[in-house]
Amino acid sequence: MTERALRPTGLLAGLRTRRAVPRGSYDGSFFLRRTLAVVAAAIMLVALGALSGTYVGFDFVQAILDVPGGFAWMATQFVPSFSSLQKLDAILPALGSTILASVASSCTAAVLAYICAVLGSRAVGVGGPFPLVVRAIASLFRNIPVVAWAFILLFSFKQSEFTGFFALFLTSFGYLTRCFLESIDEMSAGPVEALRACGASYGQIVAQAVIPMSITSVVSWVLYMIETNIRDATLVGILTGTGIGFVFDVYYKSFRYDVAGLVLLCIILVVIACELVSNFVRRRIL
CATH class of the missing domain: 1.20.5 (Single alpha-helices involved in coiled-coils or other helix-helix interfaces)
Incomplete structure:
Protein backbone atom coordinates (compact mmCIF):
# COMPACT_ATOMS: atom_id res chain seq x y z
CA MET A 1 0.00 0.00 0.00
CA THR A 2 1.17 3.52 -0.74
CA GLU A 3 1.74 6.25 1.82
CA ARG A 4 -1.26 8.20 0.44
CA ALA A 5 -3.59 5.27 1.04
CA LEU A 6 -2.45 4.97 4.64
CA ARG A 7 -3.03 8.67 5.36
CA PRO A 8 -6.32 9.28 7.35
CA THR A 9 -9.04 11.16 5.50
CA GLY A 10 -12.44 12.74 6.20
CA LEU A 11 -13.79 12.92 9.76
CA LEU A 12 -10.91 10.83 11.16
CA ALA A 13 -8.39 13.30 9.77
CA GLY A 14 -10.30 16.21 11.27
CA LEU A 15 -10.41 14.57 14.68
CA ARG A 16 -6.68 13.86 14.61
CA THR A 17 -5.65 17.29 13.40
CA ARG A 18 -7.83 19.10 15.99
CA ARG A 19 -5.92 19.86 19.14
CA ALA A 20 -7.33 17.53 21.74
CA VAL A 21 -8.05 18.85 25.24
CA PRO A 22 -6.97 16.32 27.86
CA ARG A 23 -9.73 15.05 30.11
CA GLY A 24 -9.92 17.02 33.36
CA SER A 25 -8.15 20.07 31.91
CA TYR A 26 -9.70 23.57 31.81
CA ASP A 27 -10.86 25.00 28.48
CA PHE A 78 -50.99 58.20 53.37
CA VAL A 79 -50.49 57.21 57.00
CA PRO A 80 -53.90 56.43 58.55
CA SER A 81 -54.80 58.71 61.46
CA PHE A 82 -57.12 58.20 64.41
CA SER A 83 -59.87 60.17 62.71
CA SER A 84 -59.63 57.97 59.62
CA LEU A 85 -60.50 54.91 61.70
CA GLN A 86 -63.98 56.35 62.13
CA LYS A 87 -64.55 55.73 58.41
CA LEU A 88 -64.28 51.96 58.81
CA ASP A 89 -68.06 51.69 58.86
CA ALA A 90 -68.03 52.86 55.23
CA ILE A 91 -64.87 51.01 54.20
CA LEU A 92 -65.62 47.50 55.48
CA PRO A 93 -69.01 47.01 53.72
CA ALA A 94 -67.50 48.17 50.42
CA LEU A 95 -64.53 45.86 50.95
CA GLY A 96 -66.87 42.96 51.68
CA SER A 97 -68.85 43.57 48.48
CA THR A 98 -65.61 43.67 46.49
CA ILE A 99 -64.48 40.35 47.95
CA LEU A 100 -67.86 38.71 47.28
CA ALA A 101 -67.91 40.01 43.70
CA SER A 102 -64.40 38.66 43.13
CA VAL A 103 -65.25 35.24 44.55
CA ALA A 104 -68.55 35.03 42.65
CA SER A 105 -67.01 36.03 39.31
CA SER A 106 -64.10 33.61 39.77
CA CYS A 107 -66.25 30.63 40.75
CA THR A 108 -68.86 31.24 38.06
CA ALA A 109 -66.17 31.61 35.43
CA ALA A 110 -64.41 28.49 36.73
CA VAL A 111 -67.51 26.30 36.28
CA LEU A 112 -68.16 27.44 32.73
CA ALA A 113 -64.46 27.42 31.85
CA TYR A 114 -64.05 23.84 33.07
CA ILE A 115 -67.00 22.63 31.00
CA CYS A 116 -65.62 24.33 27.90
CA ALA A 117 -62.12 23.03 28.63
CA VAL A 118 -63.31 19.43 28.92
CA LEU A 119 -65.35 19.64 25.72
CA GLY A 120 -62.59 21.49 23.87
CA SER A 121 -59.64 19.44 25.06
CA ARG A 122 -57.54 17.64 22.46
CA ALA A 123 -57.25 14.61 24.77
CA VAL A 124 -60.87 14.03 25.85
CA GLY A 125 -62.82 16.65 23.90
CA VAL A 126 -65.69 16.13 21.53
CA GLY A 127 -63.47 16.82 18.53
CA GLY A 128 -64.35 18.64 15.35
CA PRO A 129 -64.03 22.44 15.25
CA PHE A 130 -65.04 22.80 18.92
CA PRO A 131 -61.46 22.80 20.35
CA LEU A 132 -60.45 25.56 17.94
CA VAL A 133 -63.54 27.63 18.81
CA VAL A 134 -62.95 27.25 22.55
CA ARG A 135 -59.30 28.28 22.28
CA ALA A 136 -60.17 31.27 20.11
CA ILE A 137 -62.80 32.51 22.57
CA ALA A 138 -60.45 31.98 25.52
CA SER A 139 -57.68 33.91 23.78
CA LEU A 140 -60.04 36.77 22.94
CA PHE A 141 -61.40 37.17 26.48
CA ARG A 142 -57.99 36.67 28.09
CA ASN A 143 -56.10 39.17 25.96
CA ILE A 144 -58.55 42.04 26.51
CA PRO A 145 -57.57 43.74 29.82
CA VAL A 146 -60.16 43.92 32.57
CA VAL A 147 -60.03 47.73 32.42
CA ALA A 148 -60.96 47.62 28.73
CA TRP A 149 -63.85 45.26 29.51
CA ALA A 150 -65.04 47.68 32.21
CA PHE A 151 -65.03 50.59 29.76
CA ILE A 152 -66.84 48.55 27.11
CA LEU A 153 -69.51 47.31 29.52
CA LEU A 154 -70.08 50.75 31.01
CA PHE A 155 -71.90 51.82 27.84
CA SER A 156 -74.30 48.87 28.10
CA PHE A 157 -74.85 48.36 31.84
CA LYS A 158 -73.84 51.77 33.23
CA GLN A 159 -72.22 52.09 36.65
CA SER A 160 -73.42 49.11 38.66
CA GLU A 161 -72.24 46.09 40.59
CA PHE A 162 -73.12 43.87 37.66
CA THR A 163 -70.77 45.79 35.35
CA GLY A 164 -67.81 45.08 37.63
CA PHE A 165 -68.89 41.47 38.08
CA PHE A 166 -69.24 40.95 34.33
CA ALA A 167 -65.86 42.53 33.55
CA LEU A 168 -64.12 40.27 36.08
CA PHE A 169 -66.09 37.27 34.83
CA LEU A 170 -65.09 37.69 31.18
CA THR A 171 -61.39 38.05 31.97
CA SER A 172 -61.49 35.14 34.43
CA PHE A 173 -63.34 32.94 31.94
CA GLY A 174 -60.71 33.43 29.25
CA TYR A 175 -57.78 32.96 31.61
CA LEU A 176 -59.20 29.89 33.40
CA THR A 177 -60.29 28.22 30.15
CA ARG A 178 -56.74 28.41 28.84
CA CYS A 179 -55.30 27.11 32.13
CA PHE A 180 -57.81 24.26 32.36
CA LEU A 181 -57.15 23.26 28.76
CA GLU A 182 -53.43 22.98 29.47
CA SER A 183 -54.04 21.00 32.67
CA ILE A 184 -56.37 18.51 30.99
CA ASP A 185 -54.16 18.04 27.93
CA GLU A 186 -51.10 17.37 30.11
CA MET A 187 -52.68 14.68 32.30
CA SER A 188 -51.87 11.02 31.81
CA ALA A 189 -53.78 9.28 29.04
CA GLY A 190 -53.62 5.84 30.68
CA PRO A 191 -56.84 5.96 32.73
CA VAL A 192 -58.78 7.49 29.84
CA GLU A 193 -57.64 4.77 27.43
CA ALA A 194 -58.42 2.07 30.00
CA LEU A 195 -61.98 3.34 30.45
CA ARG A 196 -62.48 3.56 26.71
CA ALA A 197 -61.25 0.00 26.32
CA CYS A 198 -63.82 -1.11 28.91
CA GLY A 199 -66.62 0.53 26.94
CA ALA A 200 -67.23 3.47 29.29
CA SER A 201 -69.36 6.35 28.05
CA TYR A 202 -68.08 9.90 27.63
CA GLY A 203 -69.70 11.02 30.88
CA GLN A 204 -68.17 8.13 32.78
CA ILE A 205 -64.72 8.95 31.38
CA VAL A 206 -65.06 12.55 32.51
CA ALA A 207 -66.37 11.63 35.96
CA GLN A 208 -63.96 8.76 36.67
CA ALA A 209 -60.74 9.97 35.00
CA VAL A 210 -60.72 13.62 33.93
CA ILE A 211 -62.15 15.21 37.06
CA PRO A 212 -60.10 13.21 39.64
CA MET A 213 -56.83 13.81 37.78
CA SER A 214 -57.38 17.53 37.15
CA ILE A 215 -59.22 18.69 40.27
CA THR A 216 -56.04 19.60 42.14
CA SER A 217 -54.84 21.89 39.39
CA VAL A 218 -58.32 23.33 38.96
CA VAL A 219 -58.62 24.31 42.63
CA SER A 220 -55.17 25.87 42.56
CA TRP A 221 -56.00 28.00 39.51
CA VAL A 222 -59.34 29.11 40.97
CA LEU A 223 -57.67 30.26 44.19
CA TYR A 224 -55.11 32.19 42.19
CA MET A 225 -57.90 33.78 40.14
CA ILE A 226 -59.69 34.92 43.30
CA GLU A 227 -56.51 36.65 44.52
CA THR A 228 -56.06 38.35 41.16
CA ASN A 229 -59.68 39.47 40.95
CA ILE A 230 -59.58 41.07 44.40
CA ARG A 231 -56.70 43.25 43.22
CA ASP A 232 -58.34 43.99 39.86
CA ALA A 233 -61.72 44.69 41.47
CA THR A 234 -60.26 47.79 43.12
CA LEU A 235 -59.46 49.36 39.76
CA VAL A 236 -62.73 48.16 38.25
CA GLY A 237 -64.60 49.72 41.18
CA ILE A 238 -63.04 53.10 40.42
CA LEU A 239 -64.41 52.89 36.88
CA THR A 240 -67.83 51.45 37.73
CA GLY A 241 -68.39 53.51 40.90
CA THR A 242 -68.80 50.46 43.14
CA GLY A 243 -66.98 48.58 45.86
CA ILE A 244 -63.80 49.52 47.63
CA GLY A 245 -62.39 51.17 44.50
CA PHE A 246 -65.15 53.79 44.58
CA VAL A 247 -64.53 54.47 48.28
CA PHE A 248 -60.82 54.95 47.61
CA ASP A 249 -61.54 57.24 44.67
CA VAL A 250 -63.92 59.42 46.73
CA TYR A 251 -61.49 59.98 49.60
CA TYR A 252 -58.51 60.40 47.27
CA LYS A 253 -60.20 63.08 45.18
CA SER A 254 -61.38 64.87 48.33
CA PHE A 255 -57.73 65.04 49.53
CA ARG A 256 -58.41 62.77 52.53
CA TYR A 257 -55.19 60.90 51.96
CA ASP A 258 -55.19 59.41 55.46
CA VAL A 259 -58.51 57.65 54.76
CA ALA A 260 -57.27 56.62 51.30
CA GLY A 261 -54.20 55.14 53.00
CA LEU A 262 -56.48 53.20 55.35
CA VAL A 263 -58.38 51.84 52.34
CA LEU A 264 -55.11 50.72 50.77
CA LEU A 265 -54.06 49.09 54.04
CA CYS A 266 -57.33 47.15 54.20
CA ILE A 267 -56.91 45.97 50.60
CA ILE A 268 -53.33 44.85 51.28
CA LEU A 269 -54.40 42.92 54.38
CA VAL A 270 -57.22 41.19 52.49
CA VAL A 271 -54.92 40.20 49.62
CA ILE A 272 -52.31 38.84 52.05
CA ALA A 273 -54.99 36.90 53.93
CA CYS A 274 -56.31 35.41 50.69
CA GLU A 275 -52.81 34.40 49.68
CA LEU A 276 -52.20 32.70 53.03
CA VAL A 277 -55.50 30.82 52.80
CA SER A 278 -54.86 29.75 49.20
CA ASN A 279 -51.34 28.56 50.07
CA PHE A 280 -52.74 26.54 52.97
CA VAL A 281 -55.37 24.96 50.74
CA ARG A 282 -52.78 24.17 48.05
CA ARG A 283 -50.56 22.44 50.60
CA ARG A 284 -53.47 20.34 51.82
CA ILE A 285 -54.63 19.21 48.38
CA LEU A 286 -51.26 18.75 46.66
Missing part, protein backbone atom coordinates in the same frame (compact mmCIF):
# COMPACT_ATOMS: atom_id res chain seq x y z
CA GLY A 28 -11.34 28.73 29.03
CA SER A 29 -12.56 29.50 25.51
CA PHE A 30 -16.09 28.20 26.20
CA PHE A 31 -16.54 30.35 29.30
CA LEU A 32 -14.99 33.31 27.52
CA ARG A 33 -17.49 33.02 24.68
CA ARG A 34 -20.36 32.66 27.15
CA THR A 35 -19.22 35.73 29.11
CA LEU A 36 -18.89 37.79 25.94
CA ALA A 37 -22.38 36.76 24.85
CA VAL A 38 -23.89 37.73 28.21
CA VAL A 39 -22.07 41.08 28.18
CA ALA A 40 -23.20 41.76 24.62
CA ALA A 41 -26.81 40.97 25.53
CA ALA A 42 -26.63 43.25 28.60
CA ILE A 43 -25.18 46.10 26.52
CA MET A 44 -27.92 45.62 23.93
CA LEU A 45 -30.66 45.76 26.59
CA VAL A 46 -29.17 48.89 28.18
CA ALA A 47 -28.88 50.56 24.78
CA LEU A 48 -32.46 49.62 23.92
CA GLY A 49 -33.70 51.00 27.24
CA ALA A 50 -31.75 54.23 26.80
CA LEU A 51 -33.08 54.64 23.25
CA SER A 52 -36.66 54.04 24.37
CA GLY A 53 -36.30 56.44 27.31
CA THR A 54 -34.87 59.12 25.03
CA TYR A 55 -37.72 58.68 22.57
CA VAL A 56 -40.45 59.14 25.21
CA GLY A 57 -38.55 61.88 27.08
CA PHE A 58 -37.85 59.85 30.23
CA ASP A 59 -35.04 61.22 32.38
CA PHE A 60 -33.65 58.27 34.32
CA VAL A 61 -31.35 60.37 36.53
CA GLN A 62 -34.12 62.76 37.52
CA ALA A 63 -36.43 59.84 38.24
CA ILE A 64 -33.87 58.32 40.61
CA LEU A 65 -33.47 61.68 42.37
CA ASP A 66 -37.26 62.03 42.79
CA VAL A 67 -37.72 58.59 44.36
CA PRO A 68 -36.76 59.57 47.96
CA GLY A 69 -39.07 62.60 47.87
CA GLY A 70 -41.93 60.49 46.54
CA PHE A 71 -41.59 57.91 49.30
CA ALA A 72 -41.29 60.65 51.91
CA TRP A 73 -44.54 62.24 50.68
CA MET A 74 -46.33 58.89 50.74
CA ALA A 75 -45.07 58.17 54.26
CA THR A 76 -46.38 61.50 55.56
CA GLN A 77 -49.67 61.77 53.64
